[in-house]
């Protein structure tokens with residue numbers, strides 16, 4: 581039976597890369613009943629609302645969304661719809677695998693890292709104060725036991741499912757004794773329930789340095805919102821950039837799969853965008869649904885097509901258009917499944 585899922589094409593290159601992803605997902609034979617909805621700048625221009633009620637109701641119903649990048653006006657206008665969606669559906673776990681593909685010109689070979697980022701608390705609660713009289717501004721970093729427990733537990737459970745061996749908790753508990761201290765303390769408590777996974781911790785500044793010197797020594801990382809935001813982009817850089825890394829936002833009931841990169845207005849409409857990042861997100865969606873054979877087929881086909889080096893997009897030095905890359909990849913997927 582086809583799985584109902586909300587499909588948001590998004591802004592800029594969104595429609596091009598999402599269409600390519602749907603084509604590749606169809607090649608796996610897994611059937612989706614797509615409910616196409618709008619969000620972002622396009623939705624705002626069409627309806628006056630960047631997050632129409634129909635879109636929220638659709639995700640409420642399907643509990644599953646594949647979403648292209650959304651443009652957020654800088655400095656003024658509406659706030660990020662990406663952040664609003666994650667909050668609205670309490671998608672507390674942001675997962676970003678970083679895996680080396682051949683011919684991506686990353687600085688290292690053989691990277692295979694998982695990052696689990698807490699997605700709803702920390703410095704991203706939006707609680708900020710400004711004291712104009714004294715020229716001071718404060719931001720609140722909110723940590724709760726519930727928030728810390730659920731992201732650490734999610735990381736352990738997911739790491740086990742993926743056959744991972746080690747989980748490193750990243751924090752700044754030496755300076756942030758209450759917030760970072762709480763995250764580390766709860767991490768250590770929960771680690772006792774998972775003796776099959778090697779658990780350790782690193783201070784974030786040291787972790788950033790270690791990741792750019794010897795990333796192969798690490799396996800899975802769990803961290804708080806701000807550190808996860810920064811480290812996950814750093815890790816994308818280790819494997820060839822934002823164009824090749826997918827992302828999933830998982831909650832108790834809902835899951836949103838999206839590209840890590842933005843709407844790339846500079847190349848929108850030219851048919852040259854690399855759809856790999858959102859195809860990776862589609863692969864994560866298949867795995868989330870328990871369609872592991874289909875997800876493995878997408879991963880293997882991506883590896884094969886990158887290794888061939890004949891159908892890559894221009895960001896990677898190739899000459900293929902978005903649809904030529906997607907057609908070639910979909911054909912490879914169909915051979916594998």
Ligand code: NAD
Nearest residue numbers: 649650651652662823840841842843844846847853854895
């Ligand atoms: P961006 O990621 O859109 O683009 C940065 C650079 O990378 C550009 O040169 C672009 O051409 C290139 N690029 C990005 N994705 C690519 C792809 N798939 N293939 C080839 N090249 C690619 O970042 P930006 O320019 O800072 O942001 C543009 C808009 O996107 C902003 O409105 C921003 O708020 C939004 N944004 C949305 C998301 C999201 O929806 N999750 C994430 C980041 C930024």
